[in-house]
Amino acid sequence: MKGIEIMESGANNSDIIQGTLSMVRMPGAVISPETAEIAQIVRLVLAGDTSSFEYIISRYERRVMNIAMRILGCHDDAHDAAQEVFLRVFRYLHRLDLEKPIEPWLMRMTVNVCRDLGRKKLQHPSTSLENAPSESMTTSSTDNPYVGLAEEQQRQMLWKALACLSENERVAIVLRDVEGLSTAEVAAILESPEVTVRSRISRGRLKLKEIVDRMSKGPMNGGAL
Amino acid sequence: MSCVFSRELLALHAENDLPESEGRIVARHLLECPECEGFLDRLSQRQSQLKLLRLEAIPQSTLTRMRRGVLSQIENSPQSLGWSVRIERTLWLGFRRHAFVLSSLAVVVVSATLFAQMRQTARPDTTAATKQTAVFADANTLIRPAGYRDWISVGSSMRSNIPDAHSLANASSGNSHNIYIDRAAYRMFSLTGKFPEGAVLILETSGAAGKQPIALQASVKDSRFDGGWGFFNFTGADGTIKDKAESLGGKSSCRTCHEERGKSDHVFTQFHPALKTAT
Numbered sequence: 206m207k208g209i210e211i212m213e214s215g216a217n218n219s220d221i222i223q224g225t226l227s228m229v230r231m232p233g234a235v236i237s238p239e240t241a242e243i244a245q246i247v248r249l250v251l252a253g254d255t256s257s258f259e260y261i262i263s264r265y266e267r268r269v270m271n272i273a274m275r276i277l278g279c280h281d282d283a284h285d286a287a288q289e290v291f292l293r294v295f296r297y298l299h300r301l302d303l304e305k306p307i308e309p310w311l312m313r314m315t316v317n318v319c320r321d322l323g324r325k326k327l328q329h330p331s332t333s334l335e336n337a338p339s340e341s342m343t344t345s346s347t348d349n350p351y352v353g354l355a356e357e358q359q360r361q362m363l364w365k366a367l368a369c370l371s372e373n374e375r376v377a378i379v380l381r382d383v384e385g386l387s388t389a390e391v392a393a394i395l396e397s398p399e400v401t402v403r404s405r406i407s408r409g410r411l412k413l414k415e416i417v418d419r420m421s422k423g424p425m426n427g428g429a430l
Numbered sequence: 431m432s433c434v435f436s437r438e439l440l441a442l443h444a445e446n447d448l449p450e451s452e453g454r455i456v457a458r459h460l461l462e463c464p465e466c467e468g469f470l471d472r473l474s475q476r477q478s479q480l481k482l483l484r485l486e487a488i489p490q491s492t493l494t495r496m497r498r499g500v501l502s503q504i505e506n507s508p509q510s511l512g513w514s515v516r517i518e519r520t521l522w523l524g525f526r527r528h529a530f531v532l533s534s535l536a537v538v539v540v541s542a543t544l545f546a547q548m549r550q551t552a553r554p555d556t557t558a559a560t561k562q563t564a565v566f567a568d569a570n571t572l573i574r575p576a577g578y579r580d581w582i583s584v585g586s587s588m589r590s591n592i593p594d595a596h597s598l599a600n601a602s603s604g605n606s607h608n609i610y611i612d613r614a615a616y617r618m619f620s621l622t623g624k625f626p627e628g629a630v631l632i633l634e635t636s637g638a639a640g641k642q643p644i645a646l647q648a649s650v651k652d653s654r655f656d657g658g659w660g661f662f663n664f665t666g667a668d669g670t671i672k673d674k675a676e677s678l679g680g681k682s683s684c685r686t687c688h689e690e691r692g693k694s695d696h697v698f699t700q701f702h703p704a705l706k707t708a709t
Binding site for chain 1: 437438439441442444445447448472473476477479480481482483484487488492493495496497499500501503504505511515518519522523
């Protein structure tokens with residue numbers, strides 16, 4: 206059975222989820238200490254201190270890579286996407302509004318890079334999101350939330366079902382249901398009206414349920430799930 | 431399922447994504463519809479399973495590899511940024527406000543457009559003018575220019591003092607002279623005070639009654655001819671206007687008079703207000 210690596214830093218699940226939820230703040234809020242700190246780093250980078258950019262990467266690499274992984278479903282593609290995201294961030298760092306949090310901008314860029322990469326993959330198919338991440342994504346651990354064969358199958362089915370959604374639905378579901386952002390935050394990241402995002406989310410959830418239900422009733426599963 | 435209640439609303443209600451008013455409608459319906467309640471339970475179960483994906487994490491080694499890749503690429507940042515990004519960054523950091531950057535770009539675009547337009551105006555394509563206006567059937571035979579009445583009209587005998595040689599038309603007889611110059615030549619003359627190679631002037635004599643000309647003559651600036659100008663008479667012996675005309679050779683009366691009395695390069699600019707004011 207394949208395990209799942211929880212954070213090496215030792216943070217527990219609630220920390221991760223809490224961290225996830227606090228990443229995106231709505232504009233108009235008072236500048237947070239984190240935003241001020243990032244603004245300081247950005248000024249240093251723009252002044253020519255490129256080594257300071259490593260701090261920005263190390264701070265947000267896990268989040269960027271996770272989102273890319275969940276949208277693209279392929280470990281190698283997620284790696285390439287994350288690299289491209291940070292290169293773009295470095296290139297266009299001067300466009301960042303230093304009075305606003307960096308996360309929505311970073312996530313918007315991540316989604317855009319993933320979309321670009323997804324389109325290229327459609328033109329030159331080699332790997333597929335339908336291949337659920339395995340060894341490279343996870344390690345043996347007793348903390349694996351999918352302990353047992355049935356759970357692992359469940360996990361595989363969810364990845365495959367995600368792959369069956371349209372790009373817009375998948376991005377909306379990943380940001381809302383997997384990343385745990387609110388619909389307003391997702392709408393802000395995608396620069397789409399909230400009603401559009403809700404529509405994509407509802408369609409995505411229904412499709413996802415239908416696909417997983419159908420897979421669960423397949424001959425291999427004997428309708429056990 | 432037999433109940434026709436919106437599945438989309440139920441899907442949003444599963445994670446409290448509905449506005450309050452719609453959420454209340456769904457909640458009321460669920461109280462009286464066990465079928466939808468069951469559907470929502472199953473959907474919520476799938477949602478819980480989906481959320482477990484967020485617990486999967488990327489190995490640190492992969493993150494480190496990615497980070498090293500990025501850092502190695504930005505080490506020589508000034509070269510890797512590209513000139514357009516460097517210009518943009520300079521402007522951005524210089525002004526720090528988008529409005530100023532946009533204004534600067536607008537000024538640059540407008541200036542470039544005006545500069546290009548000025549260059550275009552200052553150097554008209556005289557070759558094109560020659561091709562459009564003076565068309566020769568052979569070395570000495572000019573084809574009557576079509577549409578010369580759309581050219582620039584530089585004067586009329588009714589208001590000017592045309593030399594005696596053109597006296598077959600005058601105000602008392604009811605005839606009139608109209609002189610036209612092609613547009614490209616006029617533009618060039620306006621700018622430089624000189625007629626460009628290929629410039630064509632037409633002298634049309636109209637009778638009092640008819641709209642058709644009773645005489646048509648042309649002069650073409652062409653270095654192949656004596657004095658740099660060729661003179662052509664399209665008026666036939668029977669009074670009709672011919673389609674072609676041969677150059678009036680040697681010291682024709684046209685050439686002699688124009689050489690002696692034309693104020694500017696064989697042309698009677700002194701009689702034509704448009705040419706006088708152009709310079």
